[in-house]
Amino acid sequence: MSPFTPDQFAAAQKSNLSHLFALTNTAFEGFQKLTELNLQALRSTLVEGQENVEAVLAGKDLREVFAAQGNLAQPAAEKAVAYARHVYEIASNTQAELSKAVEAQYAQHNRNMQVFVDSFVQNAPAGSEALTALLQSGVAAASTTYQSLQDAAKQTAEVAKANFARSAAAASGTAANASPRAAKA
Numbered sequence: 001m002s003p004f005t006p007d008q009f010a011a012a013q014k015s016n017l018s019h020l021f022a023l024t025n026t027a028f029e030g031f032q033k034l035t036e037l038n039l040q041a042l043r044s045t046l047v048e049g050q051e052n053v054e055a056v057l058a059g060k061d062l063r064e065v066f067a068a069q070g071n072l073a074q075p076a077a078e079k080a081v082a083y084a085r086h087v088y089e090i091a092s093n094t095q096a097e098l099s100k101a102v103e104a105q106y107a108q109h110n111r112n113m114q115v116f117v118d119s120f121v122q123n124a125p126a127g128s129e130a131l132t133a134l135l136q137s138g139v140a141a142a143s144t145t146y147q148s149l150q151d152a153a154k155q156t157a158e159v160a161k162a163n164f165a166r167s168a169a170a171a172s173g174t175a176a177n178a179s180p181r182a183a184k185a
Helices: 006-057 062-123 129-184
Strands: none
Touching (some): 006 062, 062 129
């Protein structure tokens, strides 16, 4: 006799589809934010490019042309760092939302599995103690493994965030140092 009724199976499928659509919408929202950021960056790059060309063409001698070009290095580097920060924030926020949804789904799945195992153990025939013990230990091991992987993923994300912050700070410092050298050229 099957422990699942057709109604339980249909409810599980409906729940899974609901979670799939929620994950898809979250991913799509992240993609939409990234697309909007890219369009904004492209628009400002075009406007600033036009202004920069006009500034270079307005130079009356070679020194003014080089000065105009030298003044572009720091703002361009700062904008690149700011753009990378925005991309990272969008990706990080989207990943966090997806992780929350997956964790909630896993917690529900884990509860359902525990209910199933408890029901199976209560209704198991005599002499199946070894099988029920194996089933219980398998579920416990899977839960422990998932928790370990989840903790490792969180630590990896924290390390990546710290590395990104250090890289962004280094890039900002490099950009600030590049501007005075370019102006001297």
